[in-house]
Amino acid sequence: MTLILTIAWTHIRHRTRQTMVAIAGVITGVGFSIMMAAMMEGSQNDFIKTLVDALPHISVTDELREPTRQPANIVYRAAEFHGLTPKARRPGIKNPMAIIASLQTWIPGALTASVQSKAVLRYARRNLTISIVGIDPRTEVGVSNLSTHMRQGTLSSLYRASNAILLGDRLANKIGARVNSNVTLVSAEGAVMTARVVGTFHSGFRITDETTGYVLLKTAQILEMQTGIVNEIRVRTSDPMNARLISERIGEQTGYKSISWQESQEDLLSTITLRNVLMYTIVGAILLVASFGTYNIISTITHEKTRDIAILKSLGFNNKTILSIFIVEAGLVGLVGALLGWGFGYFLTWGVALLEFKTPFSDDTHLPVLYSIKHYLLATGVALASSLIAGYFPARTAARLHPVDIIRGAT
């Protein structure tokens, strides 16, 4: 092996300029691949993290997977009635506390009961339809990051007044409400109440910050005009990636509609998958282009070294050794390029992370990047593989040379 390395090293050492160009190609390929991967996966992770932080991992609502069967349909196999008032189902989850207690025994994570409601918010002669979420501040901490999103006040501030409300900062700004402002809430059920703004929050999601208000569970139940109603159980799992499986099991156990964050954001996640396919295609293309440089140098060396190959073969070097020499040369170009590409990729990633950039999804002012050894190893693997493949074909041609043909030509 040392003989092969010696010859390979001597060949590429004596072609400094060509070798440098080939290595520069690999460095560029590996560097930009690392940067692309860091940027794409960084923004993806940042987006998912924001999504996962802002939303419950699993939401169990009082809707049923199957619509309620009407009495006539239960009695008759085939029946058609007209003008009958359908049987109304009492909204809310039955025995929510018992369900929560049961789920708590096996779900790794935290659960809380809440009430989802719609109301018209009136303030300073402005009417806005907003989502009202009734929460229990003590258990809310376990299922959402609302407490960390607070700009003014805390979750406990909800206990400060009889009808207290936390508004999204964009919503508060929109209507001009401040802490201690009194706003009027009119629910869909017709309940009217005056609520005091006791704090503002900022989740980073425009839609949430512009249209959501948090109240105590009891306050929301008053707005729904139904004592004790709980129409949503929110779950935060220890591992967000397991949410889909847990959600399915909850659905089977309770019979209620249980939706994981992946399911509710399926469109976005499929877009991310598509984006990943695009990313790896581009990264692969960059490295493929870089491998042409390696092919070029190995091809040039083998072409220039035709006579030397004939000499080596006449001395008794076998095909395998000749093949190995040029594959090792390609491997050296790929390896050195990939290792230097690590530094270049890190530098590019660092540079990109410094760029100011406003994304529509979050308030971060810089491009989120992910430093992952996986990207470096992947780029190195692809660069090495493409270099070796690029080196293999000219090397194979070289190994197949018939020494007599060359020696006859030379003499």
Added chain:
Amino acid sequence: MTPLIEARGVTKILEGVVPVTLVKDINLAIMQREFIAITGPSGSGKSSLLYLLGLLDLPTIGDVLIDGRSTNLMTEDECAEVRLSRIGFVFQFHFLLPEFSITENVALPMRALGRLSSRAATLRAEELLISFGLRDHLRKTPDQLSGGQRQRVAVARALANDPPVILADEPTGSLDSLATAQVFGILRDLVTLRGKTVVAVTHDINLAVQMHRRIHVVDGKLAQFESPASVASIPQA
């Protein structure tokens, strides 16, 4: 006594639109400690015969035996192994690797054979080069040497793995008279002092007559053939 190299009905035809017969029905035995000249006009098939005897080329018809062993059934790698360990080649244009020092050039076949460590191969290469009067040039590359010096390096490389046979294709063809005399002297000493067999293609009739046996090739056929009987008269080392 088994010949070192034996050609049995060897014919080489170059395939093509018009097939060309390079060598035709050659029967030849090369014994130990022979100093043989292959002579003949240009294009007569001298070099082709040498390449066939050295397993650089394969006969279209016939067989070449090395130490009594048929090479017809040998794989390409086995032929390479024989070339590496049993045959040394010297070409007209030295054919040294330009990027390596002359010591490295001589050490390469030894390292390829793998019987010596890298260090031991280098030491032996230096010994060989010193024995050929190249002590002051050990670290030089071929382009820093004269034609005669390069050819001496080529002979040293051919001897690297101590093969019993040296095949030389016009080894003095590109040298001046002084260098020719030096290189020829070395080849002769290989036979007389080291007990090697040397088969050399040459145009130079003055050199050929100094050798023990002459094989004259015309149109790919043996035109004049001296039997190996005269081997007995070769002076002992």
